[in-house]
Amino acid sequence: MYFNSPPLAIVDHPADAKHRTIGRAGQFPQWIVIHHTGGDNSLNWLSTTSAPPVSCHRLISKAGVNYKIVQDKDTAYCAGYAVVGPIPSKTGLNFNYYSLNIELENRGNGTDEYPFAQMQMCANQVVEWWAAYGFLPVVGHGDVDSGKNDPLGFDWSLLYRLIKDRLSACLVLPA
Numbered sequence: 001m002y003f004n005s006p007p008l009a010i011v012d013h014p015a016d017a018k019h020r021t022i023g024r025a026g027q028f029p030q031w032i033v034i035h036h037t038g039g040d041n042s043l044n045w046l047s048t049t050s051a052p053p054v055s056c057h058r059l060i061s062k063a064g065v066n067y068k069i070v071q072d073k074d075t076a077y078c079a080g081y082a083v084v085g086p087i088p089s090k091t092g093l094n095f096n097y098y099s100l101n102i103e104l105e106n107r108g109n110g111t112d113e114y115p116f117a118q119m120q121m122c123a124n125q126v127v128e129w130w131a132a133y134g135f136l137p138v139v140g141h142g143d144v145d146s147g148k149n150d151p152l153g154f155d156w157s158l159l160y161r162l163i164k165d166r167l168s169a170c171l172v173l174p175a
Contacts, residue, residue, distance in 0.1 A: 003170040005131035008124055010058075013067045015047040019055040021075040027097040029072070032126055032138045033079045034159075036106040036151040043067060046103060053077050056103040058125055064117030066125060072132070076101050082144035095144060100129055100136070110153040119155065123162030127170060138163075 035056065039045065046055050047069050055076040059067040070076040078101035081094055102125055106112050126138055138159075141150045 003127075003131060003167060005124075005128040005166075005170050008066055008121075008128055010066045010068050013043060013047055013059075013069055014071075015055045015069050015076070019047055019050070019053040019077060020070045021077075021096075024073065024075050025097045029098065029100045029129070029133050029136060031079075031095075031099040031144070032129060032136050033095075033099045033101050033141055033144065034122065034138065034151050034154065035078060035101060035103045035141045036108040036154070037103050038106075038108040038150070040105065040107065042103065042105060056101040058101070059103045059105065060118050060121045060125070061105045062115050062118050064115070064121040066121050072100060072129075078103065079141065080145060100133075102126075104151055104154075106151065106153075108150055108152050112153065114151075114154060119158055120162055123159055123166050126159075126163055127166040130167075131170070 037046070037059070043059060046059055055070050056078045057068070057070050057072060057076050059069055061067070075096050077096060079095040079099045102122055104114060104118060104122060106114060129136065140154065141148045142152075
């Protein structure tokens with residue numbers, strides 16, 4: 001038994017050279033990190049205008065539009081330094097090399113909602129990455145960086161149900 005994720009509708013909005021690093025310093029993605037943007041319109045900020053440069057692999061709008069900011073094979077500037085199991089902390093490699101990152105458009109105040117379309121696309125993106133890279137752990141930014149609290153107000157149980165539904169639809173049983 002295996003699964004195959006159907007292609008997602010993704011809008012390319014590539015980050016400029018200051019907002020990404022080509023490659024992953026020899027590392028394979030080992031984590032999926034979910035973030036909130038802390039704003040309302042972060043598309044250009046995450047790809048060209050933030051200083052210092054901040055980026056992500058995917059930005060998902062409240063309407064569920066999935067923007068590809070940085071290619072999966074490259075490093076986005078999103079998770080920063082973190083402490084997770086055997087992965088080195090600030091004295092070692094940057095966690096960005098080990099993670100794929102999803103930014104959810106959200107003010108990050110704990111009351112701004114994550115609409116269903118956004119949650120569903122987030123789940124679909126997780127499943128697409130699982131089909132490509134295996135079952136990577138999915139964590140919030142605040143879970144790997146004690147200085148962060150995102151994604152604040154996020155409904156993890158809904159995300160897990162949506163992931164389960166998407167996986168069920170993608171399973172291929174042997175003949």
